[in-house]
Amino acid sequence: MTSAGEPKAVDPLLGRVVLGRYRITRELARGGMGAIYLARSEGAASFVKPVVVKSMLPELVGDEAAARMFKREARIMSMLRHPGIVSVFDFGREEQSYLLVMDYVHGFHLGRWASWTLQKRGDVPVVLAVQIVVQVLEALQYAHTLVGEGGEPLRIVHRDVSPSNVLLDTDGHVRLADFGIAQSGVDAPDVKTATRTVKGKFSYMAPEILEGADPSPSSDAYAAAVVLHEILVGRNEFRTSSPTSTVGRVLTHVPSRLDEVRPDCSPELADVVEIALLKDPRKRYESAGDLLKALRGVRGMAAEEASALLTETFARDFRDPSLPAMFELPELDDLERAWRAPMPTVSSSPPAPLSIEGEGSEPSRPSDGPTRGGTKTRPQQPALPAPAAPSRAGLWIGASVAIVLVLAGIGAAAWWSQPPPAPDVVYVEASPAGIEGAPVETPTAPTETTPPTETTPPTETTPPTEATTARETTPPTERRRAVQRAEPPDEAAAIQRAFATHTAEIRRCFASAPPDATHELVLRFSIDTSGSVQRVELSPAEVASTAPGQCVIQRARAIRFPSTSTPRSFRIPIEVRSR
Incomplete structure (x- = not known):
């Protein structure tokens, strides 16, 4: 981290x-x-x-x-x-x-709430702990017994049931998260072999898993029982500072009976949890459904009342600023403002590698709180200020199209364009015009570790880049030859033709556009070698979020481009105007 x-x-x-x-x-x-x-x-x-x-x-x-x-x-x-x-x-x-x-999920994970409750209010109320695990077991039973479209059992086993993967929200909902190491009965043979590797958190792992058995619904139910025992006792009795020692305790340690540690726990509940944590899987509850039925019988409160109490408790506790402060997290109101606040559009250039360090399993959610050896998540910077509003209300109507093709692996780009014809009423057009010119990279630039970037025509406020300087100073004939050496023109022309066949559909997306509007849009595509669209993005975002913009994205996703020698990324700038 x-x-x-x-x-x-x-x-x-x-x-x-x-x-x-x-x-x-x-x-x-x-x-x-x-x-x-x-x-x-x-x-x-x-x-x-x-x-x-x-x-x-x-x-x-x-x-x-x-x-x-x-x-x-x-x-x-x-x-x-x-x-x-x-x-x-x-x-x-x-x-x-x-x-x-x-x-x-607008809330916190179970590990954090339980840790905060223990320090702030004392023991987690028994009925709340039981109700939370009841809902986790309902989710597990659904996953374990799910069948596919053909009626075949999918046999999905979570394998990582733990407090940090149980998410709680302000409305009292309990949700199971992170199926990153889950096992499915329909996995391919090579995947099934890989999933037999011991994965998960040792302190929630059933003993038979550590002895080489396959994960099963019973082992998921065991993990849920460990979670319930931990929440009620205030600690995981299997966890130690050493993985080897933790494994040893999972195999040998007999957890404390709940009614001996918590006087407010009934002997019946203690019996259920004791059975659920037995070392021998043949003596435990066979499925999540079996443990679910047993816990419902000893909950001590009707399901509706228990759910209402969860809602009331989470709504109160999650608004207490000391809860996120304990883990150095932003308050929920800050997160609410963050996703609602408008942000400036950022260009869709390839993302730089994220700076991430440390070890451990993939963090689908933050880990348990400080009392459980978890990792703290630092609050992030607030959202950026809203962008300036566009100067014109209307952003639609078609014009000409130019394609910029970024050559994968070698960083060169080819640019096809032609002057936009005078618009009639509404139209989008892609012309099969020949290559007019292109920036060319030298043999030393860039390497495989440097992703190619898309080049755009320079504006008055943008200093010319090396690529744009090459375009301005290289004679047209030499530029044409250089591009042909970098990329066979057949693929480029085929891409142009494929897009051109869909311009009528895209044109219909702007049928109700306001008159006298003009704007520059960009469609960005990534395709695989078969020509299937893997990604499409329309910018600017204020257009993409509108009905015409969504229509364009939907039409663009349906385009089937020709096969290419390698995966391709390219953009199609569209000047849209109406009269």
Whole structure:
């Protein structure tokens, strides 16, 4: 993890719109495998909604094991639709990083709330602890028994049930998060082999897992029982400062009976938890459903009353400024303002590698509080001020199109353009005109570790770059030859033709645009070698969030480009005008 005393570099993702509609507003957590951001989904008619974006580090995309885990998490979470499980909305690849878009839970994780409660108010009330774990078990039972479209059992096992992966919100909801190391019964054989590696937190791991058994619904139920015991006792009796010692205690230590530690715990509840924590899986509850049924019977309060008490308690406690202050976190009101506040549009150049250090598993959520050996998350800087409003209200209507193709791996770019014809009423046009000119990189620039950047025509306020100087000083014939050496023109022309076949559809997106409006838009594409669109983004963001902008993005995603020799990224600037 990044240490507190180190200067924090500006995160290149902040303020950016990723995957076409999610604006990154604030960092929530980061660690050795990735970063978690607060973002907002921007739609038509000023629609905004808070979401969380989980980003895989660009330098880990080439790590097959890390990429496989990230993609598996997205695939497994996409199967799960339950109020007690964090939902996933989107998954894609932005430049060099995979991104997973999920529910934003407006609250704290169980480990932090329980640790704060213990210090601020005393023991966690028994009925609240039981109700929280009951809801966790409901989510687990759903995942364990879920079937696929063909009726085949999916057998999803979480493998990482712990307080930091149980999220609580101000409305009293309890949600299970982080399926990053989950196991599915429909995994490919090579993935199943990989998932047999011991993964998770030792102090919540069932003894048989440490002895080589496969994860199972029973081991998930065991972990939930460990969480309940920890919350009620105030500590995890298996955890020590040494992993080896922790494993030894998991295999040999018999946890304290709850009614001997907490006089307010009934003997019946103590019996249930004692059975759930037995070393022999054959003597424990066989499934999450079995433990769920047993806990419901000893809860001591009707489900409706227990849920109402959770809502009342979380609404009160989560507004207490001493809770986030204890963990050096921003207050929830600050996060609310962060995702609601407008931010300036940031160009969609490839993100620089995030500065993330340390070790441990991928931090889908911050870990447990200080009393549980967790990592503190520093409050981030407030959101940037709002951008200046556009000078014109109308931003639509078509004109000419030029394509800038950034050549993957070698950093050269080809630019096709032609002067815009006089607009009729509404139109978008992509011309198959020949190459007019292009900036050319020398053989020494850039290397594979330096991602190519898109070059744009210089303005009066922008000093000419090396690329633009080359375009101005190189004779047209030499520029044309240089571009042809860098990239076969057949691929470029084929890309132009493919886009041209969809201009009528894009033109219809602006059918109701206001008259006498002009604006410059940019469509940015990333495609794989088969020509399938992997990412598309429309800028500026104030257009992308409107109904016409969303229409353009939807049409652009449907374009099937021709096959290319390598994956390509390119942009299509569109000057839109009406009369």
